[in-house]
Every structure is written in structure tokens, then in C-alpha cells.
Amino acid sequence: MLGQDAGKAARLLLEQFWKPGRFPVDPVYLAKQLGINVVKADLPEEVSGALLKERGKDPVIYLHSSDSDVRKRFTCAHELGHYYLRLGEDTYESVDLRDKTLSAAGNNSDEVFANNFAASLLMPEDEVKKRASLSKLELVKFFGVSGEAMKWRLKNLGVKHEEFEVE
Ligand SMILES: [Zn+2]
Numbered sequence: 001m002l003g004q005d006a007g008k009a010a011r012l013l014l015e016q017f018w019k020p021g022r023f024p025v026d027p028v029y030l031a032k033q034l035g036i037n038v039v040k041a042d043l044p045e046e047v048s049g050a051l052l053k054e055r056g057k058d059p060v061i062y063l064h065s066s067d068s069d070v071r072k073r074f075t076c077a078h079e080l081g082h083y084y085l086r087l088g089e090d091t092y093e094s095v096d097l098r099d100k101t102l103s104a105a106g107n108n109s110d111e112v113f114a115n116n117f118a119a120s121l122l123m124p125e126d127e128v129k130k131r132a133s134l135s136k137l138e139l140v141k142f143f144g145v146s147g148e149a150m151k152w153r154l155k156n157l158g159v160k161h162e163e164f165e166v167e
Contacts (some may be wrong), residue, residue: 024144
């Protein structure tokens with residue numbers, strides 16, 4: 001199943017380059033370990049992020065310079081998911097539009113993979129389950145994510161938390 005592959009890829013990346021137990025995870029640091037440049041740019045307002053690879057060059061992740069740090073972190077992790085989907089290809093371009101980066105990605109399988117990858121990278125399953133008794137505020141601070149991202153991660157892992165209501 002694609003979602004499990006994303007979780008596995010994220011776990012392997014953490015095992016390879018990230019010190020265990022250190023949070024929040026820094027997706028920009030991890031991108032650099034993979035040889036990806038991360039650039040903040042004045043993207044069009046409707047664009048949240050992009051991944052670009054030109055022939056013979058290193059891939060580049062573009063983040064929206066006016067987005068919050070929490071948002072940039074998730075977008076960067078999401079673009080890393082796209083990177084894994086294109087591994088081995090010499091040129092590619094993937095542009096993400098705003099408001100389609102979380103649950104709303106629907107059934108586009110690339111977006112589902114990238115979102116699962118981002119969630120697994122920033123909020124590893126074991127760590128979330130270990131800390132499920134923390135308050136909402138403590139959780140989002142610990143993992144460096146939005147309440148919305150945390151909510152969906154808890155739901156997808158089947159972890160109940162009274163401060164996170166999922167309709
Ligand atoms: Zn995407």
C-alpha cells in the first residue's frame with residue numbers, strides 16, 4: 001500500500017540522517033543531506049511549494065517566503081515526498097497549490113504519498129503514540145506542526161485525543 005511505503009521511506013530517512021529522539025524534525029536539514037537545495041521565494045500566492053529538477057543539476061525545493069515556519073516545515077517535508085516519487089528521474093517539476101496539502105488532497109496518489117511522507121517524517125508513529133497524553137498545545141509545539149496536521153496524523157494512526165475533534 002502506497003501510504004505504508006511513504007511511512008517506510010520517511011522512517012529510513014530519519015534513521016539515516018536524524019538523531020533519534022530529537023524534535024522537532026528539521027526537513028530542511030534532511031533535504032540538504034539528500035543533496036536538495038531549499039530556497040525561500042516569492043511564489044505566486046496560490047502556490048505553497050514546488051520541487052524542480054533540471055537536467056544535470058541538483059533538485060530544488062521552493063517554499064513560500066511569507067508562509068509561517070510551521071507551514072514551511074510541512075511543505076518542505078511534503079516536497080521531500082515528491083522527491084522520493086521521482087527518484088532516478090533526471091528532470092521533473094511538481095507544483096503544489098495551497099489548500100491541497102493536507103486532507104483535501106483527495107485521491108491523487110502522488111499527493112496522498114507526499115502527505116503521508118510528510119506526516120510520518122515530522123510526526124513518527126512511535127513518537128506520537130508515546131506522547132498521546134500531552135495536551136494539544138504541547139503536541140503541536142513538540143512536533144512543530146499545525147493543529148490541522150496533528151489532528152489528521154492522530155486520526156490516521158487511530159489515536160484518540162480529546163482536544164482534537166475530527167468530524
Ligand atoms: Zn504535493
